[in-house]
Amino acid sequence: MSIPGPERPVVLALGGVSKAFGAVQALRDVSFDCRAGEVHALVGENGSGKSTLLGIASGFLAPDGGAVEIGGHRRRRGSPAEARRFGLGIAYQAYSHVLDLSVGENLYLAVPQEEQPRFGRMEEWASARLEEFKLELPVSARVRALSLVQRQLLEVVKALLAKPKVLLLDEPTTALGPKEVEQLHELVLQRSRAGVGIVYVSHRLPEVLGIADRVTVLRDGVGQGTFDAAGMSEESLVALMIGRPLQHAFPERNGGARPSDVLLAVSGLRGERFGPIDLVVKKGEILGLAGAEGNGQVQFLRALAGVERPTGTASCNGKELDNKSPLAALRAGVVLLSGDRTGESLFPVLSVRANTTVQVLRRLAPWGFLRRGRERRTVTEMVRRLRIRMASVEQPVQSLSGGNQQKVSLTRPFLRGDVRVILAEEPTQGVDVGARFDIYEALRAKADEGVAIIVKSSDPLELAGLCDRVVVMSRGTIVDEIQGADLGERRIVEAIVGGRVMQGTA
Amino acid sequence: MSAFTPTVGRAGLVANAIVAARFLPIWIATGALAIVSAIIAPDALQSTSWAFVLPYMTILAVAALGQMLVVMQAGIDLSTPGVMFFGGTLLVGVGAGSNGRLAGAVIACLALGAGVGLANGVLIGVLRLNPLIVTLATGQIVLAWGVKYSRGVVEGGNVPEALSSWAERKPLGISAVFWTGAALTLLVALVLRYTAVGRRFQAVGANPRAAWMAGMHVRTHVVFAYVAAGVLYALAAVLLAGVRISIDPAFGAEYLLAPIAAVVIAGASLAGGLASATSTWLAALALTLLTQMLRILGLSTAMQFIVFGAAILVGMLVSGDRVAALLGRVLRPAEAPSRPAAAQTNTGAT
Numbered sequence: 001m002s003i004p005g006p007e008r009p010v011v012l013a014l015g016g017v018s019k020a021f022g023a024v025q026a027l028r029d030v031s032f033d034c035r036a037g038e039v040h041a042l043v044g045e046n047g048s049g050k051s052t053l054l055g056i057a058s059g060f061l062a063p064d065g066g067a068v069e070i071g072g073h074r075r076r077r078g079s080p081a082e083a084r085r086f087g088l089g090i091a092y093q094a095y096s097h098v099l100d101l102s103v104g105e106n107l108y109l110a111v112p113q114e115e116q117p118r119f120g121r122m123e124e125w126a127s128a129r130l131e132e133f134k135l136e137l138p139v140s141a142r143v144r145a146l147s148l149v150q151r152q153l154l155e156v157v158k159a160l161l162a163k164p165k166v167l168l169l170d171e172p173t174t175a176l177g178p179k180e181v182e183q184l185h186e187l188v189l190q191r192s193r194a195g196v197g198i199v200y201v202s203h204r205l206p207e208v209l210g211i212a213d214r215v216t217v218l219r220d221g222v223g224q225g226t227f228d229a230a231g232m233s234e235e236s237l238v239a240l241m242i243g244r245p246l247q248h249a250f251p252e253r254n255g256g257a258r259p260s261d262v263l264l265a266v267s268g269l270r271g272e273r274f275g276p277i278d279l280v281v282k283k284g285e286i287l288g289l290a291g292a293e294g295n296g297q298v299q300f301l302r303a304l305a306g307v308e309r310p311t312g313t314a315s316c317n318g319k320e321l322d323n324k325s326p327l328a329a330l331r332a333g334v335v336l337l338s339g340d341r342t343g344e345s346l347f348p349v350l351s352v353r354a355n356t357t358v359q360v361l362r363r364l365a366p367w368g369f370l371r372r373g374r375e376r377r378t379v380t381e382m383v384r385r386l387r388i389r390m391a392s393v394e395q396p397v398q399s400l401s402g403g404n405q406q407k408v409s410l411t412r413p414f415l416r417g418d419v420r421v422i423l424a425e426e427p428t429q430g431v432d433v434g435a436r437f438d439i440y441e442a443l444r445a446k447a448d449e450g451v452a453i454i455v456k457s458s459d460p461l462e463l464a465g466l467c468d469r470v471v472v473m474s475r476g477t478i479v480d481e482i483q484g485a486d487l488g489e490r491r492i493v494e495a496i497v498g499g500r501v502m503q504g505t506a
Numbered sequence: 507m508s509a510f511t512p513t514v515g516r517a518g519l520v521a522n523a524i525v526a527a528r529f530l531p532i533w534i535a536t537g538a539l540a541i542v543s544a545i546i547a548p549d550a551l552q553s554t555s556w557a558f559v560l561p562y563m564t565i566l567a568v569a570a571l572g573q574m575l576v577v578m579q580a581g582i583d584l585s586t587p588g589v590m591f592f593g594g595t596l597l598v599g600v601g602a603g604s605n606g607r608l609a610g611a612v613i614a615c616l617a618l619g620a621g622v623g624l625a626n627g628v629l630i631g632v633l634r635l636n637p638l639i640v641t642l643a644t645g646q647i648v649l650a651w652g653v654k655y656s657r658g659v660v661e662g663g664n665v666p667e668a669l670s671s672w673a674e675r676k677p678l679g680i681s682a683v684f685w686t687g688a689a690l691t692l693l694v695a696l697v698l699r700y701t702a703v704g705r706r707f708q709a710v711g712a713n714p715r716a717a718w719m720a721g722m723h724v725r726t727h728v729v730f731a732y733v734a735a736g737v738l739y740a741l742a743a744v745l746l747a748g749v750r751i752s753i754d755p756a757f758g759a760e761y762l763l764a765p766i767a768a769v770v771i772a773g774a775s776l777a778g779g780l781a782s783a784t785s786t787w788l789a790a791l792a793l794t795l796l797t798q799m800l801r802i803l804g805l806s807t808a809m810q811f812i813v814f815g816a817a818i819l820v821g822m823l824v825s826g827d828r829v830a831a832l833l834g835r836v837l838r839p840a841e842a843p844s845r846p847a848a849a850q851t852n853t854g855a856t
Contacts, residue, residue, distance in 0.1 A: 326719045326720070327721035336719065338719060347709050347712035348712070350708060350780070354709065358705070358706075365701065365702035369701055369702075370701060370702060412720075
């Protein structure tokens with residue numbers, strides 16, 4: 001690790017940048033700089049503003065205020081192309097590959113036009129580049145055929161091809177096992193010794209402390225200071241990361257579930273980005289699913305709901321869970337509340353009425369004919385119970401606020417009598433503070449009826465307040481379980497950023 | 507937070523206005539067209555004119571209902587002229603001028619429509635091909651096949667006399683064709699509004715992904731839409747053949763664009779899910795009335811097409827999604843004052 005002296009030039013400087021998305025202040029007057037030859041880590045919880053900061057640095061987002069300087073050039077228009085010209089390279093968390101092109105072709109596309117070799121010599125050129133960065137990949141293989149690990153390393157190499165002065169790495173190790181992390185860090189350190197400034201964004205504090213020279217902490221869009229990594233510990237970083245003011249109350253837990261009543265039992269479940277997972281959820285229990293984004297939480301829930309095909313077994317109420325399709329899962333009593341409300345859960349152009357009763361039409365329509373009066377009463381009753389704010393049940397759902405939209409999708413498990421398990425993805429994402437409590441209360445009421453609930457959330461505070469028990473996922477497996485007196489925001493965040501690595505992930 | 511906003515009163519009216527806005531322009535436009543017509547081309551509203559307008563508007567409305575079902579599944583169907591032409595030639599060919607064979611001829615015609623619709627539905631709903639290109643191709647195949655078939659059998663032949671005389675009948679003083687179309691429109695409207703099948707059909711069209719996740723059979727609904735559409739085109743062909751009596755090479759050709767136009771200016775959402783059968787029926791009336799008015803005004807055929815095309819474009823500008831979005835934007839601040847999520851701090855990727 002090189003300790004950069006003050007004489008090193010600053011290759012990336014953000015001065016007092018702010019950015020708001022609608023009413024949400026994602027960044028507030030944040031300053032950040034990275035010098036040539038150093039590794040500067042940026043840490044913070046999910047949603048603390050890390051990605052927004054990267055977006056501004058790389059020219060994809062225009063800041064509302066503040067200045068950006070790359071390689072000594074003051075940025076003017078702020079386009080990604082300009083940032084690249086000034087010497088900024090970025091490796092994205094969601095990779096930028098063209099999946100159906102080969103490794104060589106992807107590399108070819110990643111360099112500026114004037115540096116591209118003649119098309120006929122592309123493979124030869126690409127092999128040379130891969131060798132330069134000590135990456136063993138078949139040049140002619142389609143990127144689609146590569147493993148996630150290989151794709152990640154290729155993403156970094158692509159960013160390095162343009163010989164950037166500063167390289168941004170966004171959560172580069174999410175998909176990697178310990179051996180690959182080492183391989184990646186070696187590559188990063190080698191470039192850093194060659195004088196490249198590295199901005200390393202990660203939530204995995206052990207890795208951060210292992211590689212970084214300096215660390216900057218973000219919390220709720222506000223910079224908490226920049227520190228020498230050598231003087232920091234995981235504990236001191238966590239203390240800086242947490243501590244968001246408590247904005248909302250939670251419904252009371254009712255003493256916990258009877259331990260014998262196991263409702264959902266998962267054993268050895270595997271899927272594309274997770275597994276093997278063993279998990280038990282009891283009747284009347286709300287289980288939280290924590291973890292940094294992209295560690296398989298979403299895929300795990302979707303496998304239970306029949307949206308993605310898993311291997312391994314899960315059983316509900318003692319019977320093996322048939323999760324071939326969402327319909328099969330629903331028949332077994334498993335309901336998924338998708339985090340993508342307008343895309344996967346609601347029918348935006350249709351009325352509140354139609355959206356609410358869509359899964360119980362059979363009951364409301366004896367002989368196939370809808371009893372509109374009965375339907376209306378059913379919907380009105382749900383509207384009252386979940387406190388949905390709207391003007392009329394005939395109103396299109398797309399004209400409701402996010403919180404009320406979420407409540408509309410929540411009505412469905414309430415109307416079905418046969419629901420045993422509710423899988424809620426980010427139930428309060430984009431929901432205003434007032435509506436949040438109503439949603440928590442609705443989930444708790446459903447749990448009290450004896451339903452088992454899994455809540456996937458990226459908000460540790462929410463998990464700590466709402467759930468009876470929280471499991472933490474990392475790299476697709478459960479790495480920690482928190483309950484009882486231990487259950488608190490700090491403990492959850494520590495588990496997430498600790499990134500304890502379990503061996504044996506596929 | 508206050509418990510619950512009542513669903514009646516001013517706010518309720520506002521919400522209903524948003525809902526109705528989508529389908530409102532066609533009613534206003536039809537009224538305006540009638541007034542303009544009364545002033546500059548009063549002949550278009552004479553009873554002799556209605557005797558022409560009503561049967562033809564019905565035929566357009568029936569074809570448009572088929573198109574509407576497809577549009578509700580976010581698709582489009584360009585096989586209409588092909589189905590109508592081949593269907594018409596089957597009526598002449600299978601019917602062979604004999605009243606006794608009329609039933610068989612009509613069944614053959616409807617079966618053709620269902621068959622083409624099934625092919626479209628499977629290619630689009632199950633094999634996920636692009637509806638525009640699939641239906642253009644199947645329409646072409648069916649049309650060519652119809653032309654080949656018609657060479658052998660149709661020359662100089664008429665549809666069975668029972669069909670043409672039925673089409674001339676006027677119960678209660680209005681064409682039997684008209685009553686058929688009106689009843690069909692009402693049926694489709696009622697099924698969509700009052701049955702579970704209709705509700706699921708709308709849901710699948712509005713968001714197939716969400717419908718699948720809610721446990722519905724998405725492919726079945728899409729296939730059904732194309733089959734029902736094919737049958738309705740065939741029915742339109744039966745009515746047209748009854749009115750025209752004989753089949754000429756251009757039979758059905760004008761039903762490529764007109765049904766789509768009727769569906770669109772009637773306010774259907776091209777993204778799927780929302781459409782109104784009665785508004786579509788009215789749009790068919792408006793378009794036929796417009797054609798008749800232009801004809802009476804003595805515009806050249808070319809000019810008629812230009813005005814017709816322009817009317818469709820204007821209709822698209824002021825109907826459906828655009829009106830609903832506009833009105834929603836105007837009315838929303840008054841209706842939803844709550845802060846939009848100060849709590850989006852946990853969206854993962856900010």
